[in-house]
Amino acid sequence: MDKADRELLAGLAKVNTEIGEVTLRLLTLQPSNEHYAAGLRRLGRDLVKTGAALARRASELDGQEQPAELLSGAPPPSAP
Structure with missing residues (x-):
């Protein structure tokens, strides 16, 4: 594992912590659709x-190709 991998995993740990914090805030929001949408958007991004x-x-690491939408962060195409 190199420095970039450690930074990637540290970023994942940070997102993991933020998921819990944002989720708890979303659970306690009442009628504020604007704040609820912002929280969902943040989690999604x-x-x-x-x-x-x-x-x-x-x-x-393994040379296997990933679907383009996964690598770009774009949502997968919807099924017809």
């Missing part, structure tokens, strides 16, 4: 960004 970084690194 953090998870997508971290997931894409982890998938990219795995591809670097």
